[in-house]
Amino acid sequence: MASDGKRLKGLVAATFTPMTLNSEVNLPIIQQYVDYLVHKQKVKNIFVNGTTGEGMSLSVQERKRLTEEWVKHARGKMDNVVVHVGCLSLEDAKDLAAHAASCGADAISAVSPSFMKPSCPDALVMYLKEVAAAAPSLPFYYYHIPSLTGVTFRVSDLTGRMKAHIPSFRGVKFTDTNLLDFSLCIHLYKEHDFLYGVDEQLLGGLVFGAHGAVGSTYNYLGATTNTMLTAYEEGDIEKARKIQTSVFLFFFHFFF
């Protein structure tokens, strides 16, 4: 699964972390989870230990064991395993990045530290540069999620700096409703991948040129969202809009 220059496209499911009733990570079920995503949801990329997987609430050891298991079972079945390695501790993030590389993950990603926040865009890039350098052979994706990190630097401001300072920088997982910032990134940095992360308005992201999408709902609405991607590609905007509307109505029904 080496990712020699291959671009991350299409849907990426942000995996949940299966737990046992004893609050241990449930590793034996991961093989079944991979098969379910590939066969039932037609989703062949995963984002492990992110927001949905509650990576920030897991121990470093749990995150490592999960990474090993996801990579092992995805091998030969999936296209990309992206491992989220962001932590409040830079040393832990570097440790997780190096571990992801040693397991054979395809890419890594990291959020900004969020308790002691970087004071300016350059400080954030210095942190991300060190994390990425711990796994220099893996494509690195900045994970922008200001609603949770409170770090609101515009991605269009950060991207040029990441491109200049992080040799493995490949793109951004962009979880924010600011489509102006998103579209500016796509316009300015055509050689990078910008993956949209607000599942309820992915259609808006597609119109502005999203290369793909990372999200929690692709665990269970992957097949449905794939039909939306196809409708959009075929120019059937009415159908795509209907599917997007059904997705957010479904979502609002259960979560609001």
Ligand SMILES: CC(=O)N[C@H](C=O)[C@@H](O)[C@H](O)[C@H](O)CO
């Ligand atoms: C805050 C959050 O978890 N965002 C996810 C991606 O980053 C999304 O996939 C959402 O879970 C999804 O859009 C539902 O609101």
Ligand SMILES: CC(=O)C(=O)O
């Ligand atoms: C949605 C997403 O990308 C995450 O859970 O991290």
